[in-house]
Amino acid sequence: MDLSTMSIGMHQASLQNAVSISVMKMVMNSRTEIATQMTEMMSNMAVDTSKGINIDVRV
DSSP, X not given: OOHHHHHHHHHHHHXXXXXXXXXXXXXXXXXXXXXXXHHHHHHTSOOOTTTTSOOOOOO
16 A cells, blocks of 8 residues: 555544534534523423313313
């Protein structure tokens, strides 16, 4: 195997690895942001405690 061919192959593998890590970081940051937004949304919801206590059943 030629030295230049091996060098190009190593650089391509290194670039592919760097791109994969970058995409993984973007996905992780996105999911963390979504989880934070959902938690905030749930804490801001109005909860009516009287709902679901009584059930009206007629036959």
